[in-house]
């Protein structure tokens with residue numbers, strides 16, 4: 001572990017206070033007496049703009065000047081009954097989810113960003129805790145409980161966080177904090193409707209996972225996270241309430257008020273927007289389930305960084321597969337694109353771009369049969385069959401990314417509103433579903449274009465629906 005360093009002096013009361021606090025918490029630290037070490041004195045002065053202020057602490061490469069015990073608790077994850085250390089990375093959506101959940105519930109935690117050079121020591125530790133796998137977030141509670149990629153419910157249970165029932169009735173509750181939901185909230189708030197966004201993971205939706213967006217009007221090129229951060233900020237500026245880590249599992253209408261149930265809370269609203277988007281489709285072949293997260297992936301932005309200078313396979317032939325294959329080719333050694341059909345279904349722009357890249361090889365007209373692992377369950381490759389010749393071969397690589405389409409996130413709404421045979425929500429007029437007061441917008445809606453610009457447009461449409469409904 002990256003040791004904590006405290007610069008202090010024995011005559012200094014705040015140094016004694018900070019030392020006692022760390023000792024009481026059984027936190028290891030190196031103590032350097034500035035009176036006995038000239039170099040240390042100079043360092044303290046450098047950190048504090050020429051002033052000799054003690055105690056000065058270095059925690060995870062960051063300096064803290066005379067922090068009180070509250071600040072130390074916040075930085076070191078100390079709470080009344082437990083100390084929490086989270087190992088994660090800023091690019092990891094599940095880490096953002098757990099961070100947001102702990103922050104929303106005012107729980108202190110120490111966050112260790114494993115990608116920072118000074119925290120390189122954390123990677124072997126994570127592997128040791130996860131049977132050799134680099135899984136994040138890995139959360140340590142009191143050094144004995146290890147939670148790996150926990151759902152918020154698990155955190156809630158382990159940390160004994162109370163469940164809440166909100167009495168407030170919102171004008172509209174938006175389920176899903178992607179482009180469609182955020183836009184609906186911006187418009188609704190500007191119409192002076194009190195809006196709550198419930199998001200099961202973190203704000204931003206699928207667009208947040210996209211490295212580069214080049215077709216959202218107003219930006220020649222913008223990263224998905226940057227665009228979605230702007231939308232989130234705008235929703236907040238206009239006063240939307242956002243709750244993350246709240247997965248909606250039930251909707252009930254009682255006396256014109258919708259009771260929206262999540263695993264831990266119930267929220268009340270006069271109207272509802274369903275903007276839950278869609279999820280990656282799986283191949284459903286042997287080996288896939290076992291290797292998910294350790295060789296098989298569905299999100300290039302989330303997991304691509306693990307494959308720097310390695311060989312990967314991309315499965316799919318549509319826009320997402322080609323876009324992500326091209327993105328990954330920028331930093332992996334090689335990409336093998338496996339497509340079931342003889343032709344790509346992606347747009348010409350991507351097909352043309354592909355031709356310019358020399359570390360991508362395409363395998364057309366191939367059925368994916370099985371993910372193959374080595375003896376120690378390490379990803380080895382993908383067995384494919386040539387649909388024309390019937391010949392089978394194993395394409396070797398270090399990992400695979402699957403981009404073969406999307407399934408609408410409507411499981412919780414079955415039996416409540418009308419869905420089409422593929423599970424997408426049927427709407428009419430101003431994004432109106434089959435239940436008065438419930439609207440649908442974005443990728444979850446039947447006929448959606450599945451683009452960010454289209455999703456924002458649908459959010460606007462839903463907000464007009466809300467306005468008409470609430471002003472009746």
Ligand SMILES: Cc1cc2nc3c(=O)[nH]c(=O)nc-3n(C[C@H](O)[C@H](O)[C@H](O)COP(=O)(O)OP(=O)(O)OC[C@H]3O[C@@H](n4cnc5c(N)ncnc54)[C@H](O)[C@@H]3O)c2cc1C
Nearest residue numbers: 176178179180200205206207248276277442443450451452
């Ligand atoms: C790999 C990839 C690349 C893409 N590239 C581009 C691009 O370059 N340009 C472009 O225009 N479009 C792109 N898209 C498409 C674009 O991301 C989507 O069209 C857009 O994100 C749809 O927005 P949405 O709000 O409808 O849904 P989403 O963005 O999917 O947001 C839905 C949100 O709802 C949440 N949710 C789901 N179920 C629940 C529940 N029960 N309770 C609470 N919350 C829930 C989800 O966690 C999610 O945050 C790409 C998509 C992918 C997958």
